[in-house]
Amino acid sequence: MSSLEERFAGLGIDNKLQISEDVKLRGTVLEGNSVNFCHGDVEAHKPPSNSLAIFEAGYEKGNQQAFSDFRGGQQIRVNVAQKLSKYTGTKVDAHTNLILTPGTQGALFLAMSSLVERGDKVAIVEPDYFAYREMITFLDGTVTPVTMNYYGHEAEAGIDLKALETAFREGVRVFIFSNPNNPTGALYSFDEIVCIAEMAKKYDVSLIVDELFSRMVFDGKRFTHLCAQKVIPDNLITVIGPSKTEALSGFRLGVAFGSEKIINRMEKLQSIVSLRCAGYCQAVFETWFNEPHGFMKERIYTHQRIRDDIIKELNQVKGVRVRKADAGSYLFIELPPLEIHMKQFVQVLQIQAGISVMPGTNFGEKYSNCIRINFSQDHDAAIAAIRRMGQLVRRYQKR
Amino acid sequence: MSSLEERFAGLGIDNKLQISEDVKLRGTVLEGNSVNFCHGDVEAHKPPSNSLAIFEAGYEKGNQQAFSDFRGGQQIRVNVAQKLSKYTGTKVDAHTNLILTPGTQGALFLAMSSLVERGDKVAIVEPDYFAYREMITFLDGTVTPVTMNYYGHEAEAGIDLKALETAFREGVRVFIFSNPNNPTGALYSFDEIVCIAEMAKKYDVSLIVDELFSRMVFDGKRFTHLCAQKVIPDNLITVIGPSKTEALSGFRLGVAFGSEKIINRMEKLQSIVSLRCAGYCQAVFETWFNEPHGFMKERIYTHQRIRDDIIKELNQVKGVRVRKADAGSYLFIELPPLEIHMKQFVQVLQIQAGISVMPGTNFGEKYSNCIRINFSQDHDAAIAAIRRMGQLVRRYQKR
Numbered sequence: 001m002s003s004l005e006e007r008f009a010g011l012g013i014d015n016k017l018q019i020s021e022d023v024k025l026r027g028t029v030l031e032g033n034s035v036n037f038c039h040g041d042v043e044a045h046k047p048p049s050n051s052l053a054i055f056e057a058g059y060e061k062g063n064q065q066a067f068s069d070f071r072g073g074q075q076i077r078v079n080v081a082q083k084l085s086k087y088t089g090t091k092v093d094a095h096t097n098l099i100l101t102p103g104t105q106g107a108l109f110l111a112m113s114s115l116v117e118r119g120d121k122v123a124i125v126e127p128d129y130f131a132y133r134e135m136i137t138f139l140d141g142t143v144t145p146v147t148m149n150y151y152g153h154e155a156e157a158g159i160d161l162k163a164l165e166t167a168f169r170e171g172v173r174v175f176i177f178s179n180p181n182n183p184t185g186a187l188y189s190f191d192e193i194v195c196i197a198e199m200a201k202k203y204d205v206s207l208i209v210d211e212l213f214s215r216m217v218f219d220g221k222r223f224t225h226l227c228a229q230k231v232i233p234d235n236l237i238t239v240i241g242p243s244k245t246e247a248l249s250g251f252r253l254g255v256a257f258g259s260e261k262i263i264n265r266m267e268k269l270q271s272i273v274s275l276r277c278a279g280y281c282q283a284v285f286e287t288w289f290n291e292p293h294g295f296m297k298e299r300i301y302t303h304q305r306i307r308d309d310i311i312k313e314l315n316q317v318k319g320v321r322v323r324k325a326d327a328g329s330y331l332f333i334e335l336p337p338l339e340i341h342m343k344q345f346v347q348v349l350q351i352q353a354g355i356s357v358m359p360g361t362n363f364g365e366k367y368s369n370c371i372r373i374n375f376s377q378d379h380d381a382a383i384a385a386i387r388r389m390g391q392l393v394r395r396y397q398k399r
Numbered sequence: 400m401s402s403l404e405e406r407f408a409g410l411g412i413d414n415k416l417q418i419s420e421d422v423k424l425r426g427t428v429l430e431g432n433s434v435n436f437c438h439g440d441v442e443a444h445k446p447p448s449n450s451l452a453i454f455e456a457g458y459e460k461g462n463q464q465a466f467s468d469f470r471g472g473q474q475i476r477v478n479v480a481q482k483l484s485k486y487t488g489t490k491v492d493a494h495t496n497l498i499l500t501p502g503t504q505g506a507l508f509l510a511m512s513s514l515v516e517r518g519d520k521v522a523i524v525e526p527d528y529f530a531y532r533e534m535i536t537f538l539d540g541t542v543t544p545v546t547m548n549y550y551g552h553e554a555e556a557g558i559d560l561k562a563l564e565t566a567f568r569e570g571v572r573v574f575i576f577s578n579p580n581n582p583t584g585a586l587y588s589f590d591e592i593v594c595i596a597e598m599a600k601k602y603d604v605s606l607i608v609d610e611l612f613s614r615m616v617f618d619g620k621r622f623t624h625l626c627a628q629k630v631i632p633d634n635l636i637t638v639i640g641p642s643k644t645e646a647l648s649g650f651r652l653g654v655a656f657g658s659e660k661i662i663n664r665m666e667k668l669q670s671i672v673s674l675r676c677a678g679y680c681q682a683v684f685e686t687w688f689n690e691p692h693g694f695m696k697e698r699i700y701t702h703q704r705i706r707d708d709i710i711k712e713l714n715q716v717k718g719v720r721v722r723k724a725d726a727g728s729y730l731f732i733e734l735p736p737l738e739i740h741m742k743q744f745v746q747v748l749q750i751q752a753g754i755s756v757m758p759g760t761n762f763g764e765k766y767s768n769c770i771r772i773n774f775s776q777d778h779d780a781a782i783a784a785i786r787r788m789g790q791l792v793r794r795y796q797k798r
Binding site for chain 2: 003004007008011012036039041042043052055056059062063065066067101102103105106108109113114115117118131134135138140249250251252265267268269271272273274275276277278279280281
């Protein structure tokens with residue numbers, strides 16, 4: 001196998017569920033509306049109502065909009081930089097510290113490619129967003145996992161800071177993590193964030209902080225921006241975008257901001273990876289942090305209610321365990337031991353209950369008894385689906 | 400300098416012209432409408448009139464449109480595959496041979512990254528699209544340039560096929576080229592294409608054929624699709640999209656089709672690079688190869704006329720030499736020896752005539768006396784601009 005074949009063999013989370021022949025189904029199909037918990041439902045939680053009109057206005061601008069700088073249109077960057085400066089309590093310079101990208105995935109790829117070189121040790125949290133691992137594989141880096149003990153820590157994420165420091169001391173060059181954590185919805189505490197920032201500075205580790213879900217925080221909790229702390233490392237990139245909470249995923253809008261040197265590299269790379277975030281789509285950044293009155297308040301209230309009602313349902317099922325998400329719209333659900341493999345159970349959910357979920361192993365091999373759901377769904381459909389899932393857990397549970 | 404620093408130092412064509420202090424201007428500013436010859440003018444040559452309406456219809460479809468497969472929406476792929484099958488005279492399978500990408504730049508990056516591994520020799524044509532070189536640099540490959548003698552070959556591109564065979568024999572793994580050639584507009588002849596395909600097969604070289612401009616062919620000339628030939632190599636990827644002739648660049652739409660193995664790799668990679676071509680934008684593929692009646696005929700007629708009138712103007716300037724583009728919308732113009740460096744003259748054009756062009760050195764170091772223009776412009780503005788350029792050439796010409 002060539003090294004290229006090997007590398008690509010290590011890539012790819014299969015989101016298309018394959019129906020395997022060897023799953024023996026128990027009982028009948030449970031009727032109900034299909035729910036795809038793999039992503040949020042932008043029909044249940046719509047984009048800001050003016051999004052399309054703003055897109056159209058951008059389209060009408062012609063050349064200026066279509067052919068922006070590779071890092072994004074200048075006017076738009078000025079607008080976004082102002083909003084992010086206010087949001088984070090930092091000074092984001094539109095010209096030197098910011099790049100617009102095709103979704104936050106685009107920003108993550110550019111940032112990783114600008115910081116990780118062949119053989120570099122890269123620390124990630126377990127569990128965390130699966131694409132981090134894949135990007136490291138593509139870049140020929142090596143993964144150094146650090147555990148997050150996400151149960152029993154209401155006021156913090158539970159990252160093992162000692163293990164992180166050991167990893168840093170032993171030569172990790174880059175650390176990437178999501179806050180709030182994907183898949184658990186755990187928020188890092190102020191102390192955790194300060195400690196990570198200071199250790200990164202001390203050991204000269206570059207940081208990529210993925211704040212994609214940071215605007216959706218429940219129960220009045222406090223979000224801590226690492227970039228706003230007194231001590232931060234030289235290379236720090238923060239990634240965020242309006243694809244989730246704001247339901248603008250179909251436009252592919254993302255942002256990275258931080259160290260000028262790294263932003264410059266990212267722009268160079270973007271010019272050969274995709275040229276730019278689609279020119280006409282860039283216009284839609286105008287709605288971001290500028291949503292119609294009450295939009296965010298309603299969105300957070302609605303999602304908190306869905307979260308709570310799902311957890312109530314889950315608590316009815318013996319052996320199920322879940323951390324109440326502090327933020328974001330994911331729940332990482334631990335199921336009791338089953339008589340079939342989790343990958344099979346994921347198929348069973350699809351076939352017998354019309355439910356799509358992601359297997360926990362996408363987030364780390366040890367999570368073979370977990371699934372992740374995105375609860376940004378129609379409330380009633382989601383609750384009914386979770387109820388059906390409970391029934392199937394009982395059917396397939398080890399006795 | 401770390402290897403990462405070196406790599407990024409080798410990346411980046413600076414499209415933002417810097418005003419250098421040491422240019423001594425001669426004479427006065429020439430008044431006239433600014434023309435940016437670095438890209439086409441989508442206000443002069445507009446997208447198909449129904450593009451925006453089709454985008455809106457896609458947006459209204461919600462989840463289905465926003466969250467397509469990574470390789471693109473299934474229905475859209477079926478539609479595009481049919482059209483490309485007809486266009487190329489081959490059988491493009493929507494499910495196994497096709498991927499939708501953010502622009503053709505996205506397709507090129509994915510294809511290159513799926514085929515080039517560290518240390519691989521990659522052949523390119525000189526002159527050819529500058530991003531090929533940059534992608535090879537990013538992927539730690541090495542560039543093997545093959546000359547194209549584009550003057551004096553009306554019926555062919557003039558690629559040095561003997562040099563290409565030598566390169567293949569001496570271990571080149573991948574060959575990437577644009578047809579029609581960017582920047583010269585030269586079309587490869589049937590014989591050239593058949594020979595490239597057969598040599599690639601013989602020496603087991605992977606091919607990436609960039610047909611971005613292949614629908615804009617002048618003077619009734621014939622375009623030869625390499626993918627439609629009897630003998631083709633195992634790994635063949637063709638790249639095309641509606642960003643240029645069809646003026647849809649602001650949506651970032653591209654396509655790659657070809658070998659199933661490579662398309663699979665490209666999809667895996669796309670899932671970490673940008674997830675997918677923006678879901679709502681994908682809808683706009685519907686207009687492609689399906690333009691309003693007369694659209695393409697008018698577009699070709701108009702561009703041929705602009706090309707001819709620009710060449711007439713250029714012929715008035717002593718010492719200027721240009722190949723009449725067979726296709727596409729670029730002209731690669733050789734200027735007579737100047738008393739200032741070409742990079743300075745490019746600035747002079749900007750300052751004294753409101754004209755933006757790309758220096759020839761972007762396409763190969765030896766083209767230090769050339770510039771590239773995209774002549775997809777307003778006819779009268781372009782002719783007037785070329786006239787101003789002629790005046791400036793005379794001002795700065797070596798005596």
